[in-house]
Amino acid sequence: MSALRATSPLPPPATPQPNRLTLGGLALGGDLQAVLWLAALPMLAASVLPWVMLRPNRLAPGHYLHLPAPTVMLGLLLALALPLAGRFWPRAVAVIAALALALGTVWLGQATTSAVADSGAVARASASSGWWLWLLGSGVALYGAGLIAGQLRQAQWLRWLWLALLLLVLAGGELGYWPGLRHWSVVQEFSVHQGRVAQELGQHIRLVLSGLGLAVLISAPLAVWASRSNQVSSVVMSVAGGIQTIPSLALLGLLIAPLAALSSHFPALREAGISGIGTAPALCAMTLYALLPIVRNGLVALRGVPSGVMDAARGMGMTDNQRFWRVQLPLALPVWLSGVRQAAVMLVGVASVAQLIGAGGLGYFIFSGMQSGAADLILLGVIPAAALAIVLDMLLRALETLTGRPLGLLGRGR
Amino acid sequence: MIELQHLEKRYTNPQTGSEFYAVKDLTLTFPSGEITALLGPSGCGKTTTLRMINRLIEPTGGSVLIDGQTIYSQRPEELRRRIGYVIQQIGLFPHLTVAQNIATVPDLLGQPKAQTKVRVLELLDMVGLEPERFANKRPQELSGGQQQRVGVARALAADPPVLLMDEPFGALDPLARDMVQDAFLDIQRRLKKTIVLVTHDIDEALRMGDHIALMQSGELAQFGTPDDLVRRPTSDFVRQFLGEDAALRQLAGVKVKALMQPSDAQRSAGLPHVPADLNARSALSIMLREGTEALAVVGEDGQVLGVITWRALERDSV
Ligand SMILES: Nc1ncnc2c1ncn2[C@@H]1O[C@H](COP(=O)(O)OP(=O)(O)OP(=O)(O)O)[C@@H](O)[C@H]1O
Ligand SMILES: [Mg+2]
Numbered sequence: 001m002s003a004l005r006a007t008s009p010l011p012p013p014a015t016p017q018p019n020r021l022t023l024g025g026l027a028l029g030g031d032l033q034a035v036l037w038l039a040a041l042p043m044l045a046a047s048v049l050p051w052v053m054l055r056p057n058r059l060a061p062g063h064y065l066h067l068p069a070p071t072v073m074l075g076l077l078l079a080l081a082l083p084l085a086g087r088f089w090p091r092a093v094a095v096i097a098a099l100a101l102a103l104g105t106v107w108l109g110q111a112t113t114s115a116v117a118d119s120g121a122v123a124r125a126s127a128s129s130g131w132w133l134w135l136l137g138s139g140v141a142l143y144g145a146g147l148i149a150g151q152l153r154q155a156q157w158l159r160w161l162w163l164a165l166l167l168l169v170l171a172g173g174e175l176g177y178w179p180g181l182r183h184w185s186v187v188q189e190f191s192v193h194q195g196r197v198a199q200e201l202g203q204h205i206r207l208v209l210s211g212l213g214l215a216v217l218i219s220a221p222l223a224v225w226a227s228r229s230n231q232v233s234s235v236v237m238s239v240a241g242g243i244q245t246i247p248s249l250a251l252l253g254l255l256i257a258p259l260a261a262l263s264s265h266f267p268a269l270r271e272a273g274i275s276g277i278g279t280a281p282a283l284c285a286m287t288l289y290a291l292l293p294i295v296r297n298g299l300v301a302l303r304g305v306p307s308g309v310m311d312a313a314r315g316m317g318m319t320d321n322q323r324f325w326r327v328q329l330p331l332a333l334p335v336w337l338s339g340v341r342q343a344a345v346m347l348v349g350v351a352s353v354a355q356l357i358g359a360g361g362l363g364y365f366i367f368s369g370m371q372s373g374a375a376d377l378i379l380l381g382v383i384p385a386a387a388l389a390i391v392l393d394m395l396l397r398a399l400e401t402l403t404g405r406p407l408g409l410l411g412r413g414r
Numbered sequence: 415m416i417e418l419q420h421l422e423k424r425y426t427n428p429q430t431g432s433e434f435y436a437v438k439d440l441t442l443t444f445p446s447g448e449i450t451a452l453l454g455p456s457g458c459g460k461t462t463t464l465r466m467i468n469r470l471i472e473p474t475g476g477s478v479l480i481d482g483q484t485i486y487s488q489r490p491e492e493l494r495r496r497i498g499y500v501i502q503q504i505g506l507f508p509h510l511t512v513a514q515n516i517a518t519v520p521d522l523l524g525q526p527k528a529q530t531k532v533r534v535l536e537l538l539d540m541v542g543l544e545p546e547r548f549a550n551k552r553p554q555e556l557s558g559g560q561q562q563r564v565g566v567a568r569a570l571a572a573d574p575p576v577l578l579m580d581e582p583f584g585a586l587d588p589l590a591r592d593m594v595q596d597a598f599l600d601i602q603r604r605l606k607k608t609i610v611l612v613t614h615d616i617d618e619a620l621r622m623g624d625h626i627a628l629m630q631s632g633e634l635a636q637f638g639t640p641d642d643l644v645r646r647p648t649s650d651f652v653r654q655f656l657g658e659d660a661a662l663r664q665l666a667g668v669k670v671k672a673l674m675q676p677s678d679a680q681r682s683a684g685l686p687h688v689p690a691d692l693n694a695r696s697a698l699s700i701m702l703r704e705g706t707e708a709l710a711v712v713g714e715d716g717q718v719l720g721v722i723t724w725r726a727l728e729r730d731s732v
Contacts, residue, residue, distance in 0.1 A: 308503025315470060315505075315578075316519050316568075317495035330509045406509045406552070 032151075035144040036086040036093065040079045043100065043137035047075030051130035052111045057122045058374070064128055065115050071107055075134070078103070082141055090148050091158075097141035098162035102169045104134045106178055113179035126185035126376055186383075189376040197365070201384050204361040207279070207351045208388070211286030212344050219291050223298025223336075224324070233299055240292040248285065248353050255281040256357065282359035286350050290343035297339025301332035334404035341396035348389040352381065415481055416444040416467060416576065416608060422475035423462050423632075436462045438632040440476070444625075446575075447606040451613055451623030455655070459632040460612040464578050467610065468497045480576060495519055498569030498577035498607070502584045504561050506553035512538070512564050513549040519572040530571075537567040542597050559590035566598060570605070577609045583618065595622060616656060620644070621667030628652055640664055665695040665727060673727065674711045674720035682710035682718045690719055698727055 050064035067075065078100050085092040112125040142162055149159055173180025181187045190197060226233035246254070260276030263269045274280040305328050313323045355363030362381040369377030421440040424433050437459040444450045452460045465471040467478055469490040478485050485493055506515050513534045520530040535545040541563040553561055562582060569577060583591045599622065602609065613619050619626050620640045628635040628643060636643055636652045644660045647653040657663070671690040688697055688709045697709055707724040 306503070306505070308501060308505040309507060310505075311470075311503070312499070312501060312505025313507070315468060315494060315499035315501070317491045317493075317522055319491050322522070327507055331507075 033086050036083045039137045039141035040082045042133040043079035046130045046133035047072050049130035050128045052115050052125050053128045054115045055124045058124050093148055094145035094158045097145045098165045101138040101162050102165035105169050109173050109179040109181050112183040116183040124185045185376045186379045200362050200364050204351050207361055208347045211347050214287040215290030219294035223295045226299050227302035240295050243288045244292045248350050251285045252357050255284050277357045279359045282354035286347050289350055293339045293342040298336045301335035305331045334400050337400045344392045345389050415446045417479040418442045420476035421473050424474045435632045444610055446608045448624035449609040449622055450625040451611045451619035452627050453619040454629035458629045464612050468494045496574050498574045500565050500569045500579040500582040502581040504565045508553055511550050516568045516571050541567045558586050559594050577607045580612045617663055620664045662695050666693050668694040670697045670711050670722045674722045677721040682721050685710040687712045
C-alpha cells in the first residue's frame with residue numbers, strides 16, 4: 001500500500017496569478033485595471049476638450065464649441081467611475097461603459113443641435129477631438145468589460161447591453177425625445193448622399209463576396225493538392241506569400257497592363273466587360289490577396305487531422321474520396337473557415353482601394369473626401385466599411401462555431 | 415486461415431540509396447478461429463507484415479491468401495471492409511458519435527440502417543459499455559479504455575472473419591489494459607475470429623496468444639504455442655528475447671481455476687486457500703512461501719472448488 005502511495009505523486013496544479021487585486025472575493029488582474037485606466041484617461045481629456053466644430057458653411061473655417069459645464073462634470077465622473085468600479089465592483093464596468101457610449105451619443109446630438117440652431121441653415125457642425133476621444137475611451141472600456149465578463153462568468157446579456165442602449169438612444173433621438181444626430185455633419189452628408197452610399201456599399205459587398213468566392217474556389221483544390229505533397233505545398237505557399245507582399249495599389253497597377261492586352265486581343269473578353277480598369281482587375285487583385293490566408297489555413301487544417309484517424313479510415317475500407325469527404329474535410333473545416341474569415345475582413349480593406357481603378361465601392365467616398373478635404377465624406381466611406389467587416393467577421397465566426405461544435409471546439413478561443 | 419507465402423517488403427534507404435528488407439521471405443500460417451500474437455522487438459517488421467494482409471502496404475514479393483483465396487483479386491477497399499482493423503492510436507472519428515463510429519463499415523457496405531442500429535447496440539453491450547449511456551457520446555468524452563472498447567466494437571461491426579490488431583492495448587495504463595484484455599478474450603471465446611495481434615509485450619503475447627510468431631529483423635524466428643516458445647526455444651535469440659523468467663511470465667497469464675482439479679473436502683482439508691481467479695504465478699509463490707505442493711481453490715462464497723498442485727503448474731497446458 002505504501003509502495004503504491006509512493007509512486008509518482010502528481011505535482012500540485014499550477015495557479016499562475018500575477019499581480020492580482022483581491023477584494024471581497026472578487027479578483028481582478030492588474031492588467032485589467034490598466035485597461036480601465038486606458039479607457040478613463042481619454043474620457044477625462046475628452047470631457048474638457050471641444051466636442052463640436054461649427055462652420056458657417058461646408059468649406060468655411062470654423063470655431064470650436066465645448067460641452068456645457070454640468071455635462072463636463074458628468075463626463076469626468078463617468079470616466080473616474082470606471083477604474084473605481086474595476087477596483088470595488090467589477091460587475092458594474094459593463095454598465096458604465098455602455099452608459100458612456102450612449103450618453104456620449106446624446107451629448108453629441110445636443111451639442112450639434114444647439115450649435116446649428118444658433119447659426120444659418122447651411123452651417124455644418126462636425127464632431128471634434130472631444131467626441132472622438134470619448135468614443136475611443138468608451139470602446140476601450142467596452143473591451144475591458146468583455147475581458148471582465150470572461151473572468152467572472154458574467155451573464156451573456158450584459159455583453160450586449162451597450163448595443164441595446166445605443167439603439168435606444170438613437171431611436172429616442174429619431175422620435176424626438178431628445179436631440180438626435182440629424183444635425184451632425186456626417187449624418188447631414190449622409191442624407192445628401194444616401195442613394196450613393198447604398199449603391200457603393202452594394203458594390204463593395206459585391207466586390208468582397210465575389211473576390212472571396214473566387215478565392216475559395218481556387219484555394220480549396222490548391223490546399224487539398226498541397227496537403228498531399230511537400231513539393232506542391234512549398235511552391236504554393238511561397239507564391240501566395242509573395243503576392244501578399246505586393247502593396248495593393250501596386251498590384252492593381254500591375255494588373256492593368258496584362259488585362260488591357262487580353263481584352264484587346266480577345267473581343268469576346270471585351271464584350272464580357274473585362275478590361276484594364278474597372279471591376280476585372282479589382283476582382284483579380286482581391287482574389288490573389290485572399291489566396292494566402294485560405295490556402296495556408298486549409299493546408300494546416302487538412303494536415304492537422306490526426307494520422308491515426310486517417311489510417312483507421314483507410315484500414316476500414318474507405319476509398320480516398322470517401323475518406324476525404326467523410327473524415328478529413330469535416331475535421332479540417334473549422335480551422336479552414338477561420339482562414340476564410342481572415343481573408344474576408346482583409347478584402348473589405350482592399351476593396352476600398354478599388355475605386356482608384358474605377359471599380360467603385362466605398363473607396364469612392366474616402367478618395368473624394370480626401371480630394372476635397374472633407375472629413376465627413378471620408379467617414380461616409382469608413383463607417384459602413386468598418387461595419388461590414390464586423391458583420392462578416394461575426395457571421396463567419398458563427399459558421400466556425402457551428403462546424404466546430406461536434407468536435408468539442410466550442411468556446412475554445414482561436 | 416491466413417497464409418503468408420514468401421512475403422517480402424523491401425525499402426530503399428533515402429540517405430544511402432541501398433535497399434533493405436523490412437520483411438524478408440516470411441512464410442507463415444495464422445490458424446482459423448485463434449489468436450496469433452505477432453511478437454518481436456521494435457522495428458522487426460510486425461506492423462509492415464500486418465498491413466500487407468489488408469493491403470495498406472503492397473509487398474515487393476510473395477503473396478497472402480485468406481482461406482485459400484488470393485487477396486489481390488479484389489479492390490483493396492473491398493478487402494478491407496471484410497477485415498477488422500484495430501490500431502494503437504484507436505483512430506475514432508472525433509466528429510461522429512460512438513454509434514456512428516461503430517456503424518462505419520456496415521454503412522460502407524450499404525447494409526440496412528435499421529439492422530445496423532440494432533447491431534451497434536448489441537456490440538456496445540458486448541464490449542461492456544452500456545448502450546443507452548454511450549451510443550450518443552463523442553469519442554473525446556470517453557476514457558482511453560472505453561475508447562479502445564469502441565475501437566474493437568467498430569472493427570467487429572460487419573462481423574468480419576478476420577481481425578488485425580496493431581498493439582491495440584499499448585496506449586492503455588496497466589489496469590485498463592488488463593480489463594480490456596480480459597473483456598476481449600471473453601468476446602473471442604464466443605466469436606472465434608481469426609486474429610493477428612501485433613505486440614512487443616511478451617506478457618501480452620503469452621497471455622492472449624493461442625500461437626506466437628516471433629520475428630527478428632524481418633524474418634520468422636519461431637512459430638509455436640506459448641509453451642513451445644517458453645520451453646522449447648529453437649534459438650538463442652528466442653530464449654534471450656523471452657528472458658530467463660519466461661516460465662513465470664507464462665504462469666502470470668493463467669488463472670488457477672483453469673489448472674485446478676476438482677476435489678472433495680477431504681483432499682483439500684488443511685491446505686491454504688486461494689481465490690479462483692488468482693493467477694498461477696502468485697499461486698506458485700504462495701506454495702513456495704507456505705512450503706506446500708498443493709492449494710485449495712475457493713470460490714467467492716468461500717466454498718472449495720478444487721485443488722491446484724505443483725505438478726499441474728509444471729505441466730501447464732502441455
Ligand atoms: N515507409 C517506409 N519507408 C522506409 N522504411 C520503412 C517504412 N516503413 C517501415 N520502415 C522500416 O521497416 C522496418 C520495420 O518497420 P515496422 O513498422 O514494421 O516495425 P515494427 O515491428 O512494427 O516496430 P514497432 O514495434 O516499433 O512498431 C523498420 O526498420 C522501419 O524503419
Ligand atoms: Mg509497429
